[in-house]
Amino acid sequence: MPIIVNLDIMLARRKVKSRELAAHVGITEQNLSLLKSGKVRGIRFGTLERICAYLECQPGDLLEFQPGPSSDEDDADI
Template sequence: MPVIVRLDVMLALRKVRSKELAADIGMTEANLSLLKSGKVKGIRFSTLEAICDRLECKPGDILDYEPGEGLPAERAAAPA
């Protein structure tokens, strides 16, 4: 998957536990764990906003993009 979730890094930098973040933003610990592991296919902007607000960061601090990883060969080779 070309989108990499780096939420665990931001939690460590901010010294915030997953349980605390989940409670603060109204998300279950199980769903937050799935998000941290990158096992979700999407995230609501409102959830991303709540995470960024709580951790005082920007979406780019949490999400990264590595082109070409996980894309079918024809899409990876196609010009943008």
């Protein structure tokens, strides 16, 4: 997938646990895990906004584009 999710890196930098972030953002830990692994096709701006606000970061700190083949597998939108 050409979009790389660096959420796990930002969680480590901020010393925040996935459970804590999921609770604050209002999503399940399972959905957060799917997002961290890059197995989602999209993310709502509201969700991204809450993640960035809690981690005090910019969307570009969490997402990066790397050209390559795109994947249309069974990915979910959160």
